Structures are given as C-alpha cells and as structure tokens.
Amino acid sequence: MKIRFWPALLILIVVAVTMRLGFWQRDRAHQKEALNAQIVAFEHAPAQPVGVEPMPLKSIEFHRVEARGEFLPERVVYLDNRPYNDQPGFYVVMPLKLEGGGYVLVNRGWLPRNLADRTGIEPYETPKGLVDVQGIARANASQAFELGSGGSAAHKEIRQNLDIRSYAAETGLAFQPFVIQQTNNTGDKLVRDWPAPTLGVERNYGYMFQWWGMAAAAIAFGLYAACRAAKKGDARNEGDEADEADEEAENHA
Known part of the structure; x- marks a missing residue:
C-alpha cells in the first residue's frame, strides 16, 4: 500500500x-x-493573622485568616449582579483599617436589592470601633462579566467588579493584595452563605x-x-x- x-x-x-x-x-x-486538596487542608489549619506587612497572594490565597481593625463605611463598594437563591443583590465590600497599620478589603456578605429602586441600598449594620474579622483570603471579591467600565451613574459606590490595585490607587490606601471573604457573624444582617470555589476539573x-x-x-x-x-x-x-x-x-x- x-x-x-x-x-x-x-x-x-x-x-x-x-x-x-x-x-x-x-x-x-x-x-x-x-489545589482542591490544599483548600480542604487549609479549612482545618489555624487562621493566619493579617497585619501591616504585605502577605503575598500566592502564599495566602484560600487560607483562613483573621484581622482586627475598624471598618471604613465611607469607602464601601457594592458589587452589582450578585444573585443569591435567584434573588438579585450586592456584595458589600468595605476597607478594614488594621489595628497595627495598613488596610485590607473585606467582602462582608450579600445584601438583597431594593426591588423598587435599582440603586437603592437596603439597610444593614456596620460595627463601630474595633472589630474582629475572620474569613478566607481570596484573590478578589468575586468576578462577574462586565461590559465597559460597569458601575452606576446614579450611585458611584455600585460597581460590577473591583480591582484591588486600581482601588488602592483611587483611594490612596495601601491594601493587602487579597480580599477577606468574611465568615464570622458581626450582627450586620448580611448573608454569608459563600459558594465553594469552582475549579472546573x-x-x-x-x-x-x-x-x-x-x-x-x-x-x-x-x-x-x-x-x-x-x-x-x-x-x-x-x-x-x-x-x-x-x-x-x-x-x-
């Protein structure tokens, strides 16, 4: 042949x-x-304290962390189009001024949308003074598909996504290179039923x-x-x- x-x-x-x-x-x-096996192991490891010294993302992502500081509600960002149980809502992301210096962004939890007003924010509580925050270190506060720059012309705090470096340049605050996905309850009426990391194996x-x-x-x-x-x-x-x-x-x- x-x-x-x-x-x-x-x-x-x-x-x-x-x-x-x-x-x-x-x-x-x-x-x-x-990586999934590591994430499972991290869930049972002691929480690592977050301080003023920068913690590289590669060494801290998916680890349990804890931080003590004061929330800055005037710098809050509401991440739009974050549904929960088929209900529209926001993720409430807020800087935490650390007790020993420095800042870290905290994804505090989910807040339902005001159905009568698209840009209306439902009431929730923000603890005053020093507060202990526990959670998981994540690379971002969640990423959603975005066309253009996102956000709302009527409400500048409402955005589609939030990049840590860009927000640090915008605010002049020195953030840790990760976001704390808060897991402990601070009596603020926010939902923290976080989805498991999707790795797509x-x-x-x-x-x-x-x-x-x-x-x-x-x-x-x-x-x-x-x-x-x-x-x-x-x-x-x-x-x-x-x-x-x-x-x-x-x-x-």
Missing part, C-alpha cells in the same frame, strides 16, 4: 497537536485536584476526551483514506492488466 507523503504528514500533525492538547488538559485537571477532563477523540478520528480518517486509495490503486492495476491481456490476444489473432 503506497502512502502519500503530504496527506500522511498532515494527519500526523493533527494527531500530534490534539494528543498534546489532551495531555495539557489532563495536567490542568491534576493541578486543580491538587470536570471541564478539563471533558476537553481532554474531546481532544483525544479528535486524534482518534484523525487516525481513523487517515486509515480509511489510505485503504480507499489502495483499493482504487488495485482496481486501476487490474484494469491495466486486463487491457494488456486484450492487446496480447488481439496481436495473436
């Missing part, structure tokens, strides 16, 4: 690329599984099987095309042999 060089090379390239992408998705799934495995399926399909197509070309070649050879036999018979006649 004669194999044509360029079609065979193309199929080999497709197989190599799709197999590699499949292995890459598998490795990503394994990394996320390892199942999606990576799904993509892995898709890429490997494409590789298998490319191999099957290559074998099918080669067999079909071989059959056509055999049929053409048989036809040529028949023509030669007829010519010989005519010559003898």
